Amino acid sequence: MADKKDKARRTVAIGLVGSTLDAGLGPRRWEKWRPSVALCAQPELAIDRFELLFQPKFEALASQVATDIGEISPRTEVRSHPIEIEDAWDLEEMYGALYDFARDTRFDAEREDYPLHITTGTHVAQICLFLLCESRHFPARLVQTSPPVRGEESKHGTHRIVDLDLSRYDRIARRFSAERVEARTFLKSGIATRNATFDRMIERIEVVAARSREPMLLMGPTGAGKSMLAKRVYELKKARQSLRGAFVEVNCATLRGEMAHSALFGHVKGAFTGAADKREGLLRRADQGLLFLDEIGELGLDEQAMLLRAIEDKTFLPLGSDREVKSEFQLICGTNRDLRARVSEGKFREDLLARIDLWTFRLPALRERREDIAPNLDYELDAVSARLGTRISMSKEARARFLGFAESPRATWPGNFRDLDAAVMRMATLADGGRIDVAIVDEEIARLEDAWTEKVSAQSAGEVDRVEETLGPERASGIDRFDRVQLEEVLRVCARSRSLSEAGRTLFAESRKTRTTINDADRLRKYLARFELDWDALVKRSG
Known part of the structure; x- marks a missing residue:
């Protein structure tokens, strides 16, 4: 009974016309191995019907292939189906066309077997056929034909059924799952965390790190581990060959005025007083690598505008140059600020926030x-x-x-x-x-x-930590308490003064009485420079 039932089943092949492999004109075409024709000449695979798919521009070739199949295998009925595809190398277009064909076809898997021919078509087409077969949109078995080798009697070559044994895929999936667990443990620095929310966030970061090159935004309080996580994401991406360049990290709270522009985008020789040599800048150094901009909320508006263009176009202008520089970097930003509040205050560009806010993860406090x-x-x-x-x-x-x-x-x-x-x-x-x-x-x-x-x-008591507010929490935490008290007073005076000279006169009111040469503004400028600060940046911040 089983044998009779099997014999009653029909074999219906599905395949694409190969614009190169299936081509051939005149009597000599029979001397050439053509996969679609050869499939129907396999002695152990009797094809009852061939659903032949082709791009409209290859209609003549499809007709010739159908004729030749009829000549070599009279039992095989050929049904030709034009599918609307302009670019056979476009994954989205090819997948969509094949998906539509599968969706609109009435398969009868109880009475018919469906070998899905994957020898012809572009590599993109073959990938799409595999995916649609594996997902069971085509209830088929993959079949591949091969040309004859020297010494074989048959000029039609051989065929092979590609095994999609799901049990094997389960084993592969388990290996893949184990690799992902290992990657997530790596992102957590090997620490067996117990917080379910944090673990779910790490799972998402691992997926995004593997699949996306878009910017990532890490939010959370100072010390929550943003910098370490960014470095781990970089190392994971590099291990998976998606990055070749360096990991470049900068705390934007340390960048002020011209120094911010120069540090990020570089400068040419002579761009400003003291620019004795050319500087490539951090964005250029991160080419083919990953740039981590910590405390992105502290970056000046001018630098934000240039950064936005660099993210979108991968080009930027070094300070003093009229020649664009290119850098293919991936970006992770970190902040402990509410960036939307900064946008409302006019201190952060809304378009930049929109660009870096695609993948946002908030790291919880300890x-x-x-x-x-x-x-x-x-x-x-x-x-x-x-x-x-x-x-x-x-x-x-x-x-x-x-x-x-x-x-x-x-x-x-x-x-x-x-x-x-x-x-x-x-x-x-x-x-x-x-x-x-x-x-x-x-x-x-x-x-x-x-x-x-x-x-x-x-x-x-309502006291404002001016040092932390100006330098950012991370940099402020590295200053000795004695220096911090002194800097706090300097910043307080600067905030209440109308000019650098006025602030200098207030701060050095006593010592200037005993000095023969008085240049309070220069003394204050040099003091601020110790912390990479300048007057213009302080005025801009307080304004």
Whole structure:
């Protein structure tokens, strides 16, 4: 019964006319191997019907192929179908045309077998046929024909059914899934995080990193790990061969005035006073690589306009040059600012935000991921061990004491992972024999609570941290407390002064009385330059 049923099934081939392989004129065409004709001459694959697809411009060729199939295999009925395709190398157009044909065809899989011929057509067409077969839009088996080799009697060559055994694809899928899990672990620096929201975000970032070259925006508080994640995305992309160039990182809060333009876009020799040599700029250095612009919200409006053009056109003008420079860089931006609020304030370009806001991910603060503090503590202990060159550990009691505090509402972690990193480094430095005990943990907890209470008190009193506001949180955190107090006063005076000279006179009112040469403006200019600041930038910011 089964044999009779199998014999009753019809074999219906589906394939594209090959504009090159199927071509041939005159009697000598029979001396040439032509795949569509050869398919119907295979002794072990009797074709009852051939659904022959062709572009309208190859109608004459399709007619010739149909005639020749009828001559070599009289039993085969050929049905020709023109499909509207202008560019056979256009993936979207080719897939759409073949998808429409499959959707509009009434298949009878219970009574018919469908070998789908993938030897002819462009590589794009072959890919589309494979995808539509694998997705079962064509309920078919892939078949490939091959020309005869020297010594074979048959001039029609051979055919082979391509195995789409789903069990094999399951094994491949498992390998692919394992690779993706490995990539996500890499993005998390190997830390086995427990926060479900964070894990889902990392999954999305891994997918985007693998499939997209568009800008990515990382949002979140200072110290949440934006810089580290950007570097990990770069390393993942480079490992997957989607990047060849360098990872270039810059904190936009450190860029002011002409120095911002020069640092990002470069300058030519003599572009401004002191420009003794040519500078290529960070965008050029990131060619074929990844540019990470941290604190993008601090970038000046002029530089924002040039950056927008560089993102869209991959070209820009170095300072002082009339010749465009090209750079094929990928971009990740980081910010702890509300960029839409900055747009409303006129401090950030709306069109630039629209361009970098395609893939936006918000990194949660450490206090939002308290369940991840324990694995991150282990990571920091390993990191500090490597930095100090000795193994650092914690006693069981010390670890429990520290985590009891760190995971409680008492720990606000305003500096996020930077606070945690600094705490571990301090405890490790004080640990005799590389073992952190309860006394060291208690001392560190007291230190953290005092520091955080002081910061909260200042904020409650309405005090503005001018240093952090001007330099950005990351750079401000690297300034000694003595210098920070002094810079805070300088910035306060500058904000209330109408000119550089007026600010200088106020700041140096006493010392100028004993000086023979007075140039308060120059003294102030040099002081600001120590922090890569200038008067024009301060005026622009306060305005």
